[in-house]
Amino acid sequence: MATAIGLAHQVDWDVPEQTGLWKDAWVRFRRNRLAVAGLVVIVVMIVLALGARLPATPGGLWKILHLTNEPFLQDVTNSYATPSLQHPLGTDILGRDQLSRILYGASISLTIGIVVQFLILGIGGSIGMAAGYFGGWIDNLLMRFTDIMYAFPDLLLVLVFVAAFGPSFWSIFIALGLVYWVGLARLVRGQVLSIKEKEYVEAAIMTGTSPLKLIVKHLVPNSLGPVIVTLTFGIPAAIFTEAALSFLGIGIRPPEPSWGVMIEDGYAGIFADPRQVIFPGIAVALTMLSFTFVGDGLRDALDPRMRR
Amino acid sequence: MSVTAGAPFRRGAPSFLSWIPTGRGTTLTIYIVKRLLWMIPVLFFVIVITFVLMHLAPGSPWDREGRQLSPQVVENLNIKYGLDKPLWQQFLIYVWGVIHFDFGDSLRQPGQHVSDLILVSWPYTFTLGAVTFILLVPIGIGLGVIAALRQNSLVDYTALGLATAAASTPNFVVGIFLIIIFALGMNKLTGGTFYFPTGGMPSPFNPFQVELIMPVITLGALPTAYIARLTRSSTLDTLRQDFVRTAWAKGLKARLVVIRHVLKNSLIPVVTALGPTFAFLITGSFITETLFSIPGIGRTFVSSIAARDYTVILGTTILFALLIALVNLVVDVLYVFIDPRVRLTE
Numbered sequence: 019m020a021t022a023i024g025l026a027h028q029v030d031w032d033v034p035e036q037t038g039l040w041k042d043a044w045v046r047f048r049r050n051r052l053a054v055a056g057l058v059v060i061v062v063m064i065v066l067a068l069g070a071r072l073p074a075t076p077g078g079l080w081k082i083l084h085l086t087n088e089p090f091l092q093d094v095t096n097s098y099a100t101p102s103l104q105h106p107l108g109t110d111i112l113g114r115d116q117l118s119r120i121l122y123g124a125s126i127s128l129t130i131g132i133v134v135q136f137l138i139l140g141i142g143g144s145i146g147m148a149a150g151y152f153g154g155w156i157d158n159l160l161m162r163f164t165d166i167m168y169a170f171p172d173l174l175l176v177l178v179f180v181a182a183f184g185p186s187f188w189s190i191f192i193a194l195g196l197v198y199w200v201g202l203a204r205l206v207r208g209q210v211l212s213i214k215e216k217e218y219v220e221a222a223i224m225t226g227t228s229p230l231k232l233i234v235k236h237l238v239p240n241s242l243g244p245v246i247v248t249l250t251f252g253i254p255a256a257i258f259t260e261a262a263l264s265f266l267g268i269g270i271r272p273p274e275p276s277w278g279v280m281i282e283d284g285y286a287g288i289f290a291d292p293r294q295v296i297f298p299g300i301a302v303a304l305t306m307l308s309f310t311f312v313g314d315g316l317r318d319a320l321d322p323r324m325r326r
Numbered sequence: 327m328s329v330t331a332g333a334p335f336r337r338g339a340p341s342f343l344s345w346i347p348t349g350r351g352t353t354l355t356i357y358i359v360k361r362l363l364w365m366i367p368v369l370f371f372v373i374v375i376t377f378v379l380m381h382l383a384p385g386s387p388w389d390r391e392g393r394q395l396s397p398q399v400v401e402n403l404n405i406k407y408g409l410d411k412p413l414w415q416q417f418l419i420y421v422w423g424v425i426h427f428d429f430g431d432s433l434r435q436p437g438q439h440v441s442d443l444i445l446v447s448w449p450y451t452f453t454l455g456a457v458t459f460i461l462l463v464p465i466g467i468g469l470g471v472i473a474a475l476r477q478n479s480l481v482d483y484t485a486l487g488l489a490t491a492a493a494s495t496p497n498f499v500v501g502i503f504l505i506i507i508f509a510l511g512m513n514k515l516t517g518g519t520f521y522f523p524t525g526g527m528p529s530p531f532n533p534f535q536v537e538l539i540m541p542v543i544t545l546g547a548l549p550t551a552y553i554a555r556l557t558r559s560s561t562l563d564t565l566r567q568d569f570v571r572t573a574w575a576k577g578l579k580a581r582l583v584v585i586r587h588v589l590k591n592s593l594i595p596v597v598t599a600l601g602p603t604f605a606f607l608i609t610g611s612f613i614t615e616t617l618f619s620i621p622g623i624g625r626t627f628v629s630s631i632a633a634r635d636y637t638v639i640l641g642t643t644i645l646f647a648l649l650i651a652l653v654n655l656v657v658d659v660l661y662v663f664i665d666p667r668v669r670l671t672e
Contacts, residue, residue, distance in 0.1 A: 166371045169647045173609035174627075178643065181631045182379035258496050262613060265498050266628050285502055285617075292506045299499040304493040 028160035043243075046319040053315020056308035063124050063305060070121035082236065101293075108285065108293055116294070119275035120301050121323055126276045130191060131257040133247040137195030142202030143245070145235070149203070150210025151229075161207070167200045176259055190269055194256050205248055243320035250313040254306035262304050277302050355565045358659065365651045372642065372647045373424065376415055378634045429641040434633045440641035443626055449530035451622035455607045456613065458546040462603070464566045466550040467596060469558025471589065477562060485554060492551035497610055501544035501617045508540060525619035537618075549603045551631070556599050557592065564592040594665045597657060604653045608646050 047053055101108045142167050148170055149160040167175070175197045176190075183189030219236050227235075263269030264278025265285075272279055277298045284294030337414060395403075404410040423430055429440035473485040492500070505524050513521035523537050564570060565588060573583045611624030618627075623642060628639035 047385070088529070166368050166375075168373055169368050169374075169644060169651055170643075171605040171609045171650065173612060174643065174646060177612075177631050178376055178379050178639065181634070181639070182382045254494055261496055262498065266612065266616060268631060281498065281502065288502070288505065290511070292510055295502045296506065299496075299502060303491075303495040303499055306496070307491065310490065310494045 022069055025313075031250060038228060047315050049306070050311075050315040050318060053319075056311030056315070057147065059304065059308040060312065063308075064128060066121050067125035068161055071125045108291075110280075110294055112273075118221045119280060120298055123275045123277040123298065124301065124305070126187070126270065126274065127257045127260060127302070130187075130194065130260045131253040131305075131309070134191060134198070135252055136255045137191070137194055138199045138202055138252060139245070139249060141195060142199035143206050145199065146203035146206025147233070150207040150214070151233075157207070160203070164200045164203055167197075170197075172197055172255075172257060173262060176263065177266075177268060180263060180323060185268055185271055185312045187270060190260055190263060198252055202245065202248055202252075205244055206241060209244065210237060212230050214238050247313060247317045247320060250309065250316055253311040254313075257302065257306055257309070279294040280308075340470050345572075354659065358655065361658070363649070363654050365655075368651060369644060369647060370421075372644060373421060374417075376419065376640055376643045378641055381413060381416075429644075430437035430637040432634040432635055432638050433631075433632070436640075440637050443638060444623060444641065444645060447621055447623045450527050450620050451611050451615070451624055453527065453530050453533065454538065454541055454545060454620065454622065455611060457538055458542045458549075458607060459603075461483065461542065462546040462550040463600075464555065465546075466553030467557050469550075469554040470596075471561055471584075473554070474558045474565065474592075475584065480547065482558075486558070489551035489554045492547040493555070495547070497544050497548060498613045498617055500547050501540065501614060504540045504543060505626050527618075527620045541614050541618045541620060544617065545607065545610045548610070549606050552606075553596060553599055553603065556635065560586060560595045561592040564588050567591070583658075594661075597661055597664055601650075601654045601657045605650050608650070 110119070112117055145160055145164075149157040170178075176193045179193035179196060180189050183192065213236065219232070222232055222236060259279035260269060260276065261281065264276045265282045267282060270276040270279055272283070280298040281295055281302075284291075284298065287294055401410070408416055411419070420430065427441070432438040432443060434439055435443070448644075469485045469489070471481040476482050504522075508522040509524045510521075522540055524540070525537070527535070527537050527541075530533060570583065570587050573587045608624070611622060613624075614620070614626050615622045615625035616628055623645070626638065627642040627646075630642065
């Protein structure tokens with residue numbers, strides 16, 4: 019036996035040039051022009067959002083990235099200014115620069131949208147994996163619990179959670195995580211159940227692979243694709259929910275210029291100046307659209323069978 | 327009588343149900359009864375979760391902006407509404423009430439029962455939701471089928487592009503843009519003679535009112551896009567099936583192939599979309615009703631969250647959860663009738 023393995027090592031396998039799953043996926047992803055455009059928009063937005071959050075000290079990096087004015091600086095004498103070189107998107111009712119407020123809002127929306135996905139991955143991934151891996155009563159219990167969570171519409175439960183935690187950035191963050199894990203848990207459970215049936219996993223179990231290694235070596239790489247796609251589609255959902263909450267007056271509180279807050283403010287003054295709503299509205303829609311395109315691209319790239 | 331090994335003793339109904347004739351209908355009845363019974367624990371936990379969260383919340387229903395109520399008044403109010411009792415006691419009292427269809431009094435609108443508030447506001451939500459639903463299903467399915475039949479044509483790309491844009495534009499943005507174009511813009515364009523009204527619903531139960539046009543588009547854009555995308559992809563799947571090729575090959579007219587062979591199969595998965603669509607109509611009503619000042623249940627729910635009106639929040643949440651559970655049950659049962667391949671399990 020030992021010699022056989024030793025021999026196998028010496029054989030010079032004639033392997034055609036290997037392209038890994040990820041390289042393949044990247045090639046397929048690049049072919050989808052909409053997905054690439056979406057990715058570019060997102061990257062630009064992340065850079066601009068970072069710039070908007072840099073401390074407003076003059077000089078250095080701030081000069082380069084902090085393209086615009088202070089998002090909180092009021093100038094009441096200059097309210098509802100029409101777009102000009104100094105204020106490219108005009109000013110709001112308190113004379114604050116709209117562009118810098120939208121960029122600052124981008125930092126809030128993108129942070130919530132992207133970072134929440136890690137929380138969802140943590141909660142949904144571990145619950146789904148536990149249910150699928152252990153099976154039996156644990157599976158039953160966890161799945162009945164997800165059934166109960168399904169009885170609530172998403173937005174309703176988020177509203178109740180945010181009402182319970184009080185309106186703040188962190189309560190929205192936690193509420194989104196506590197609501198949106200359900201779909202991922204079901205997905206991961208299904209993945210685990212189907213992978214458990216595969217011969218190579220049975221072989222691994224029979225050769226005495228430890229559960230941890232089984233998870234790291236087989237379960238995670240095999241279910242990574244669908245999980246990434248689900249999480250990517252979760253980003254626009256989270257961005258929408260945050261904006262909707264703030265729009266309903268239950269999310270981020272006014273001095274912070276979240277997109278939802280800006281739309282709510284602008285809607286109140288829509289007869290005075292519709293631009294107040296148009297620009298943040300376009301920002302939300304554009305961001306959500308970009309993430310949807312990237313999600314579509316990732317789905318086609320990571321799962322060639324789904325491609326049409 | 328002993329049970330022999332492997333005997334399918336669990337397959338039939340228990341003996342006390344032996345008077346029910348057996349057959350497909352009975353399985354269905356048992357299935358429906360089981361699902362209805364399962365709703366009881368679900369609704370119970372919905373109450374538990376909402377109740378606990380509401381009482382975790384900082385602030386109380388007696389908080390007022392500006393002048394605060396005196397401590398003595400707050401104490402009396404707490405006693406009147408039973409909020410001075412320990413939490414578990416309040417919970418039991420509430421659940422006891424719910425079992426008797428008593429959802430308590432509104433804390434912020436004195437003298438108003440929660441059920442009265444719901445009775446007053448549901449016609450608005452119902453009218454909005456029903457009109458939207460009746461329009462969105464045929465439009466969504468129609469767009470999806472046309473796009474699939476003309477795959478990769480201009481029609482397909484237009485429908486798909488519209489659907490993608492609608493699916494990723496938040497409904498409040500859709501609504502506001504509609505207001506800007508059809509209320510503000512038209513007002514300016516026609517010099518104030520013709521424009522769409524931006525709010526209210528003067529007469530509930532009347533599906534033909536101008537006031538409904540913008541709210542219905544706002545509420546319906548996303549689910550229509552969702553159904554169109556789903557119909558398109560399932561129709562494309564069906565078009566590739568062998569039996570469709572056979573239908574073409576034996577020289578059936580296009581209309582017959584599409585209606586008898588393609589649609590009959592491709593619309594089956596669309597039925598499952600009706601559950602999520604219904605849930606979306608409910609959450610969408612929160613935003614649409616707030617945006618267009620329609621005094622429906624959605625707006626009642628949102629304002630009760632802001633006001634910490636515990637009983638109204640609980641009552642509306644239970645109502646929504648019950649409706650969604652019922653719709654999902656109806657969809658699952660419908661599925662059995664539409665798709666003979668599906669067998670009820672569990």
